[in-house]
Every structure is written in structure tokens, then in C-alpha cells.
Amino acid sequence: MHGAASRQLLLTRYASQINDYIPGGSLPLLNGGSPVRVKPGVQTGVFGNYRNARVYNVYGLVDSSVPMAWRWVSKDGLAVAVNTYPGESRSAWMFVPRNALPVKLLYSDGIER
Numbered sequence: 179m180h181g182a183a184s185r186q187l188l189l190t191r192y193a194s195q196i197n198d199y200i201p202g203g204s205l206p207l208l209n210g211g212s213p214v215r216v217k218p219g220v221q222t223g224v225f226g227n228y229r230n231a232r233v234y235n236v237y238g239l240v241d242s243s244v245p246m247a248w249r250w251v252s253k254d255g256l257a258v259a260v261n262t263y264p265g266e267s268r269s270a271w272m273f274v275p276r277n278a279l280p281v282k283l284l285y286s287d288g289i290e291r
Contacts, residue, residue, distance in 0.1 A: 193250040198286040211247025211261050212284045218242045222278035228257040237272055248283055251276060258283075 185199035197212040216222055220242070226235030231254055240246070240262065247264040249271070251257070258276050263269045282290040 188250060192253055194253050194255050195251040195283070195291075197248055197250065197283070200285065200287070200291075211249045211264060212286050213264075214246050214248045214258075214260065214279055214283060215242045216240055216244065216246075216274070216278050217280060220278050222274055224260075224262060224272040224274055225257075226272060228252060228259075228273040231256055233257065233273060233275070237270070240274065246274075248279070251283075 182199065185196050188196060189199075221239050222241075223233070224237045224240050225233035226237055227233070244262055245264065246260040246262050249259045249261065252259075252273075256276050257273045258279060259271060260274050261269055261271050284290050
């Protein structure tokens with residue numbers, strides 16, 4: 179499953195927002211994530227798993243110095259799937275608490291929502 183169909187499945191089952199798909203908009207714009215950083219002055223954990231409003235498998239801490247790309251926000255709006263150090267060999271997909279990120283997120287169309 180690819181493109182809009184995969185985004186619809188993600189929205190139906192797991193996500194409330196996806197960085198490269200706006201319901202009612204055009205087909206996906208960019209795959210892989212949109213740039214985001216933890217709010218200045220905040221340090222938060224990064225987690226390997228998220229379910230039932232809980233995070234599991236703590237991998238470490240991140241702050242605003244760590245480049246990330248966000249992919250999707252959980253259905254309940256409490257966690258965000260991010261790629262830490264995107265494009266680098268040490269990059270990894272993880273979850274961060276939604277409240278550690280800016281209120282508005284940059285989508286791949288260049289608009290913050």
C-alpha cells in the first residue's frame with residue numbers, strides 16, 4: 179500500500195496528523211518527515227514504542243540541539259513519531275511526547291499547522 183491509501187490507513191488506525199498528507203488536500207507531498215526540534219529549554223526522552231497513552235523503551239534524552247523530522251502524531255495526540263538525526267548514519271525512528279515540540283508543526287508543504 180502506497181501514497182494516499184497508506185496515509186488513510188495510518189489516519190484510521192494510529193495517527194491524528196501526518197506531515198505529508200492533509201485530508202481533503204492533494205496526494206502526499208514529501209515522504210520521510212518534516213524538520214522539527216524540541217522546544218528551547220526542554221529536554222525529553224525518546225522512546226522506541228508508544229501505545230495506550232504510554233511510552234516504552236527509553237533510548238535516551240534529546241533537547242533543541244538534536245535535529246529531527248516528524249512523521250506523524252499519535253491518534254490520541256500525545257506522542258509524535260520522529261526521526262532523530264535524519265539523513266545521518268545514526269538516525270533512528272522513535273517517539274517523543276507531543277508537548278515537548280512546538281504547538282504548530284511544519285508540514286511538507288511548508289505550512290505550519
